Amino acid sequence: MTQGRTVKDIGAKLWQLCSVLRGDGVTYQDYVTELTYLLFLKMAQETGMEKSIPEECRWAPLAKAVGQSQLDLYRAILLKLSETRRGLLADIFADAQTKLRKPANLKALTEAIDRLDWFSAREEGLGDLYEDLLERNAAEKKSGAGQYFTPRPLIDSIIHLVKPQPGEVIQDPAAGTGGFLVACDHYIKQQTDDLYSLSEADRTFQRQDAFTGLELVHDTHRLCLMNLMLHGIEGRVRMGDTLSSDGEALSRANLIVTNPPFGTKRGGERPNRASFVETRGSSNKQLAFVEHVYRNLAPGGRAAVVVPDNVLFEDNTGRAVRQQFMAMCDLHTILRLPTGIFYAGGVKTNVLFFTRGRSNQGNTHDVWIYDMRTGQAPFGKTRPLTREDFAAFESAFGDDPLGRAPRQDQGEEGRFRCFSRAAIADRQDNLDIAWLRGAEDAGEDTLEDPADIAAAMVEHLRRALTRAEALAEELALPETV
Known part of the structure; x- marks a missing residue:
């Protein structure tokens, strides 16, 4: 599976944030799981598939929030979605909890995700982007x-x-x-x-x-x-x-x-x-x-x-x-x-x-x-x-x-x-x-x-x-x- 240059570039930018979060006690595996939660919400917005997600749990209100309020909202979103019984949503967010402790780190993640070239990522394949992240995680022996x-x-x-x-x-x-x-x-x-x-x-x-x-x-x-x-x-x-x-x-x-x-x-x-x-x-x-x-x-x-x-x-x-x-x-x-x-x-x-x-x-x-x-x-x-x-x-x-x-x-x-x-x-x-x-x-x-x-x-x-x-x-x- 040949991945486009844009997918590799986006994957590299997302992966670089992991080093920032290590000080928050976030492991490589935790980081990929955390990204899975956030990317699911963002990709649902980008692909017009938010209808299965409660309005208060969608990407826009989360990305707009700041400081401790954003971290509290994120925890509330994960709790609510973990209690859902709706198919894939229930499987993705089953027992979901965040390992993030510092509001600044959550804001860094949401801002970085919002800045990505989502048009190009969709053109080249969102699946390839996600596989790039999985591959980077696997390459880290410590993970x-x-x-x-x-x-x-x-x-x-x-x-x-x-x-x-x-x-x-x-x-x-x-x-x-x-x-x-x-x-x-x-x-x-x-x-x-x-x-x-x-x-x-x-x-x-x-x-x-x-x-x-x-x-x-x-x-x-x-x-x-x-x-x-x-x-x-x-x-x-x-x-x-x-x-x-x-x-x-x-x-x-x-x-x-x-x-x-x-x-x-x-x-x-x-x-x-x-x-x-x-x-x-x-x-x-x-x-x-x-x-x-x-x-x-x-x-x-x-x-x-x-x-x-x-x-x-x-x-x-x-x-x-x-x-x-x-x-x-x-x-x-x-x-x-x-x-x-x-x-x-x-x-x-x-x-x-x-x-x-x-x-x-x-x-x-x-x-x-x-x-x-x-x-x-x-x-x-x-x-x-x-x-x-x-x-x-x-x-x-x-x-x-x-x-x-x-x-x-x-x-x-x-x-x-x-x-x-x-x-x-x-x-x-x-x-x-x-x-x-x-x-x-x-x-x-x-x-x-x-x-x-x-x-x-x-x-x-x-x-x-x-x-x-x-x-x-x-x-x-x-x-x-």
Whole structure:
């Protein structure tokens, strides 16, 4: 998604205010949430959509007020809107509270927002402006937002390969701020002249019913809804836990694209989905999400899922998931991602591309693995990830979203290899396969940012803890919390 210069400039101006507010105890995440409240009111005014907002809660009276009166009015507006029961308004302002304490800071925000070039922002896309703010927040390691914000170049590459189509039900069971769903919508609009080539019924479906999902974290769900709204999506992304009965309410999907959270359920809690089989006794969230995806795909449906390395190699529950997964689905491609893509520099991740079979047995025949990691310098602030970094992989993958385009095994010196299902079975169904020479972790030695180095250390500890938890489950020992 290419953003215009004006959107970038406006985003930069809004983001600069965050440094001013830090003295008011406002964190990066608090700031984005605060902006969400204010931008919603301002954008409602700019787009003529204020009819759902009580007159005393609209932008004009708030922007006109000054001093303590303005801060008191703002608090009253948030309280009133948080008590509403009107659809999107209720979701955006649910439990809304301001973290601002100084009237001067609120006035600085409202004046800055009023000074923005709203005509140009509307022309280039209010959704792109909001995504720019989300991306800036994710880039700040101190905000912690990178844990749910998937880099746009990675999202765009995945969507280019899975090719979402009009009329498909598209799901993200760990929606975050909605990046995958927004990218799918953008791709479909590019193919359909902004939906104008579709019938009225099909346009209504795309706006209201095509996109579904769940998000567990309340504040993140708020940001997701705002992001979808500004992109013209009225999809059904609800707040809930996919690993609970909430996930059972999600309908079968033609396409699932997601980057689930890594780690274990809090406090040793385990998934309580009645429909789960392989992961019912495991606290490993990413394995449980993988089971949700392959069970929630409609026959013939396809998926792309970002997972950490342990999903590929973990024994016991992990192996059972992989066996069932490769029986029910055609796991045709694995992309081994380089380090430094996410906010924690040491996290090692992959993208699984697969298709749900028409039957539940014997669907995986060959698994193609593209190694984008070994021998590569890590990404980070000094080497940002770009769409061009995925060009070689996209070429090797081919044009078929089901992974059936002609492919060439590049051999032991190349980055793209094919492994038969039988060969994987001989490896105890371990999919953590590397063949290129060179220390895979050598890139971590080149990390310079102290935050990246600390994150790499945390990731090594997390991997060790994951192995220990798997061993505890195997021995039926009480889990250590």
